[in-house]
Amino acid sequence: MNSDHFAARTSPEALVCTNLFGTFFGVPQQVFDAVWNQLTTPDGNAVAYVSMEIGADPDVFHPVKDLLEEGGEPSSVKPHLQALLAKYLHGPRKIPNYSGGLGVLAGDTLKSFADLHVPALAVSLLYREGYFSQIVDSKIGQIDHATRWTPESTPTLFQLKDPHHPDRALTIDIPFHNGQHKPTMIKAHVWMKMEIADQLDYFVPEFLLDYSLPEAPAWVMESAHQLYNAKSTIIKANQRRMLGSAILPLLETLGLNAATIHLNEQHGVTVTLHLILQELQDKLGEAFPDAVTDADILAAAKQVSRTIVYTIHTPVKAGHDRFSRDLYSGISHKAFQRILDLLAHDEEVSHEYNFTAMAMRINRAINSVSRLHRDVTKKQFPAFAHKIKAITNGVHHLTWISDNRKDCFNRIPSLCNWRNDPSCFAAIADQDLPLLGELLQQAWNQDNRLLIEHVNAMLKNHREQMVETWIDPPNHLSSLPESEWLKPGTFTLGFARRFSTYKRADLIFDDIGRLADILIANNWSVNFLFAGKAHPADEPGKYVLKLILDNQEELYTRSKGLGKLIFIPGYDMRVAKLMVAGVHAWLNSPKRPLEASGTSGMKAAMNGVPNISIMDGWWVEGYHGGQTGWKFGFEGPVNDADLSEAPDALLYTEDAGAFYDLLPSVLETFYHRPQDFLARALANLHLNVPIFNTHRMAAEYVAQYDLRLTPQFTADLDRFRRLYQSEQPTL
Numbered sequence: 001m002n003s004d005h006f007a008a009r010t011s012p013e014a015l016v017c018t019n020l021f022g023t024f025f026g027v028p029q030q031v032f033d034a035v036w037n038q039l040t041t042p043d044g045n046a047v048a049y050v051s052m053e054i055g056a057d058p059d060v061f062h063p064v065k066d067l068l069e070e071g072g073e074p075s076s077v078k079p080h081l082q083a084l085l086a087k088y089l090h091g092p093r094k095i096p097n098y099s100g101g102l103g104v105l106a107g108d109t110l111k112s113f114a115d116l117h118v119p120a121l122a123v124s125l126l127y128r129e130g131y132f133s134q135i136v137d138s139k140i141g142q143i144d145h146a147t148r149w150t151p152e153s154t155p156t157l158f159q160l161k162d163p164h165h166p167d168r169a170l171t172i173d174i175p176f177h178n179g180q181h182k183p184t185m186i187k188a189h190v191w192m193k194m195e196i197a198d199q200l201d202y203f204v205p206e207f208l209l210d211y212s213l214p215e216a217p218a219w220v221m222e223s224a225h226q227l228y229n230a231k232s233t234i235i236k237a238n239q240r241r242m243l244g245s246a247i248l249p250l251l252e253t254l255g256l257n258a259a260t261i262h263l264n265e266q267h268g269v270t271v272t273l274h275l276i277l278q279e280l281q282d283k284l285g286e287a288f289p290d291a292v293t294d295a296d297i298l299a300a301a302k303q304v305s306r307t308i309v310y311t312i313h314t315p316v317k318a319g320h321d322r323f324s325r326d327l328y329s330g331i332s333h334k335a336f337q338r339i340l341d342l343l344a345h346d347e348e349v350s351h352e353y354n355f356t357a358m359a360m361r362i363n364r365a366i367n368s369v370s371r372l373h374r375d376v377t378k379k380q381f382p383a384f385a386h387k388i389k390a391i392t393n394g395v396h397h398l399t400w401i402s403d404n405r406k407d408c409f410n411r412i413p414s415l416c417n418w419r420n421d422p423s424c425f426a427a428i429a430d431q432d433l434p435l436l437g438e439l440l441q442q443a444w445n446q447d448n449r450l451l452i453e454h455v456n457a458m459l460k461n462h463r464e465q466m467v468e469t470w471i472d473p474p475n476h477l478s479s480l481p482e483s484e485w486l487k488p489g490t491f492t493l494g495f496a497r498r499f500s501t502y503k504r505a506d507l508i509f510d511d512i513g514r515l516a517d518i519l520i521a522n523n524w525s526v527n528f529l530f531a532g533k534a535h536p537a538d539e540p541g542k543y544v545l546k547l548i549l550d551n552q553e554e555l556y557t558r559s560k561g562l563g564k565l566i567f568i569p570g571y572d573m574r575v576a577k578l579m580v581a582g583v584h585a586w587l588n589s590p591k592r593p594l595e596a597s598g599t600s601g602m603k604a605a606m607n608g609v610p611n612i613s614i615m616d617g618w619w620v621e622g623y624h625g626g627q628t629g630w631k632f633g634f635e636g637p638v639n640d641a642d643l644s645e646a647p648d649a650l651l652y653t654e655d656a657g658a659f660y661d662l663l664p665s666v667l668e669t670f671y672h673r674p675q676d677f678l679a680r681a682l683a684n685l686h687l688n689v690p691i692f693n694t695h696r697m698a699a700e701y702v703a704q705y706d707l708r709l710t711p712q713f714t715a716d717l718d719r720f721r722r723l724y725q726s727e728q729p730t731l
């Protein structure tokens with residue numbers, strides 16, 4: 001931890017803050033009031049960031065937790081504060097309301113907004129069973145079960161109180177149609193999580209709507225529990241409505257002003273229906289549905305477009321929401337159906353509403369998440385090509401740089417401001433490079449040791465659990481003597497992501513014989529560490545996960561014990577952070593161009609870890625002619641046929657072959673030319689950290705929001721934007 005990080009040492013008492021919605025913890029009262037005022041002034045122009053999921057587990061990064069841990073548990077504070085502190089120091093630190101990259105990106109974005117004092121708030125849902133939890137059994141594969149967690153005991157979460165009855169939860173009323181064409185009001189409670197700036201001098205509130213109330217009707221209850229519950233399309237449609245329809249009532253109840261609504265993916269797009277309805281009512285009066293013309297609706301939509309900014313995240317069709325018109329007719333206002341007919345019609349399937357198309361139509365700006373993804377999105381949506389710009393994703397550097405790497409950067413004079421300014425890595429002084437190289441190597445070795453110890457402890461744990469439960473350990477190595485387990489210093493390749501088929505987790509095991517031969521011919525040991533969840537309804541994804549398990553023994557045997565393939569169950573942000581810092585290289589093997597951006601590789605780059613990747617997503621921009629890592633596989637121009645996810649279009653043979661051609665040179669560099677390997681790590685710090693961080697990304701977003709910022713932060717954001725502009729060359 002940076003010793004002058006909390007220069008004005010703040011006592012825990014000074015971090016209690018209150019307003020009419022309750023008592024909170026994490027920033028001084030003055031800071032709280034200043035931010036709240038900024039978000040609620042009548043002429044305010046904040047941005048409301050809307051996302052189906054937000055991943056910001058406090059166990060991987062939380063400035064208040066760091067401060068408290070440094071100070072230990074104070075004994076002299078008042079009893080109520082004592083309880084609060086105990087919760088912060090010992091409470092569960094996971095908020096399992098995310099499934100993968102989309103949610104983690106949302107969390108990282110909000111943290112950068114806080115660090116950069118961007119007036120923003122976020123809206124999402126609170127899922128009392130979160131996203132599913134994963135158990136892995138070597139014979140069965142993935143077993144999913146509901147995640148148990150309690151928002152009440154989770155630090156950083158606060159339930160808002162009713163200003164008129166401070167002992168009761170605040171309730172907001174949200175307009176729905178119940179499925180039988182009847183309007184109905186549904187109630188939700190609101191939880192607030194604060195994304196707090198590293199300096200504790202600003203925060204961004206996230207408002208999480210909790211619909212799981214005892215009085216909720218069954219259809220609300222079953223849609224409220226789990227993120228991306230895919231049991232039926234009606235549940236899916238309801239989840240989207242529960243997000244989109246709550247935004248305006250939430251802002252109104254809390255008195256928040258947002259001149260811009262940023263849709264992080266199209267999930268919350270039904271907010272536009274309510275905005276259009278408001279416009280029509282204002283113009284035509286309450287009785288408008290009889291009088292309204294198509295031209296009125298289109299004019300209202302045009303007006304509403306000025307409020308909306310939209311980020312599209314994937315070229316994969318399953319990521320685009322479509323619902324049958326019949327399903328929607330029961331659950332929406334009469335006027336909504338007219339609006340949907342005009343604005344959500346699907347060009348290909350006439351009986352469906354296409355919500356991606358709707359988000360494409362109603363906005364003032366659209367961005368995709370890398371340059372290549374921009375070009376692909378333009379091809380997929382030619383009618384909107386003129387509006388689609390690139391804003392390449394980033395990651396929150398303070399969240400993803402390991403503690404050991406942080407200690408290392410703190411000791412480099414030209415990086416002294418790295419916490420506030422990740423772009424300072426672009427200007428590392430030449431005379432600092434030898435020291436940086438030496439310290440980075442030490443930190444890397446330490447992080448590798450931590451990861452290997454974690455895996456070996458896991459193997460042991462699984463072995464012991466086998467006696468107590470019916471689970472067969474997910475790793476072949478659990479059944480071998482401990483002398484065969486992993487050793488620090490062995491080349492370790494990491495792969496962790498959602499198990500969607502296009503990500504091709506099993507690509508490099510396509511020809512195990514060939515892989516084993518490479519290791520044997522040179523006596524090279526390699527650990528392959530894999531992690532990730534398949535969505536419970538994604539049978540092909542679960543099948544790929546099972547293939548990984550099935551390959552373990554064969555790889556081990558055929559490589560004479562040189563190749564060890566490990567699966568780490570329960571992928572989450574903590575496992576991600578251990579892995580991206582502890583491996584020697586990060587593998588990314590999707591089918592080009594289906595990985596719109598990818599962010600786990602950026603997390604590796606933040607720690608100096610080189611990527612070995614298909615030329616897809618962010619890597620097209622982060623590869624720098626091979627200075628920062630390696631590329632393999634197909635990289636020709638992208639045609640419509642390349643967007644197919646059909647099994648026979650996934651190019652396994654070609655791309656796996658390219659990987660085997662490449663691997664010897666990577667291992668040769670690691671084992672025989674360590675200085676060249678380290679040079680790639682340093683190049684990642686120098687070339688990629690300044691670009692692929694969410695401070696730079698936030699700067700590009702803010703340029704679309706049209707906000708008023710202080711001169712200091714305006715200057716900072718300008719500098720980030722000058723350093724890198726996503727919207728440049730067409731690839």
Ligand SMILES: *Cc1c(COP(=O)(O)O)cnc(C)c1O
Pocket residue numbers: 099100101102104496497498571572573576597598599600601603
């Ligand atoms: C970063 C992250 C992801 C996203 O990784 P991709 O490379 O974009 O697939 C998914 N899950 C977790 C837990 C993460 O930390």
